[in-house]
Amino acid sequence: KAGVTQTPRYLIKTRGQQVTLSCSPISGHRSVSWYQQTPGQGLQFLFEYFSETQRNKGNFPGRFSGRQFSNSRSEMNVSTLELGDSALYLCASSTLAGIQETQYFGPGTRLLVL
């Protein structure tokens, strides 16, 4: 089975712009979670989607949003980019939603905001 894929792998944007990142989960997985990873804060949960519905949201401002499509693919969007948004954005998929499930992570999208 193919693993979790994320596109693009690298991205450079300037402050004030917006960005959309994409995640394709493992075939058959219906839950997708997004995380932000920075050296200082580590991995922080952004949100989780299951069957096109956001089930859980972390403590991030409304500039961070996401959605999930009927084929379980997910996108996250960050509007009005700030320098502090520079990070590795990871998505993880699992068969079902919830913390009981093992998550499989993609390679991440590295975003640099200048």
Added chain:
Amino acid sequence: SQKIEQNSEALNIQEGKTATLTCNYTNYSPAYLQWYRQDPGRGPVFLLLIRENEKEKRKERLKVTFDTTLKQSLFHITASQPADSATYLCALAPHTGNQFYFGTGTSLTVIP
């Protein structure tokens, strides 16, 4: 405040020795705890899960212990190899809520 702390900075050990990584938490009540490995430029890879009512879990050269009284998990790699060099993350899943909380990770280097 809630905190998850792993070994500070990096851990260097000689090949063949046992590496022991710690994960300490405060103000969490985890239902279970997971350990992940992360290589540079890649996403974390799940290694082991241990539930609150389990004291120890093993998988090949890996062993995890979980002490809810001490609020601590230990992750051991026996007969370590240079290929074990990576960053190791612990993640807590609390009883309430529906998300994982990750530590900042410990960078392990196994010296040949």
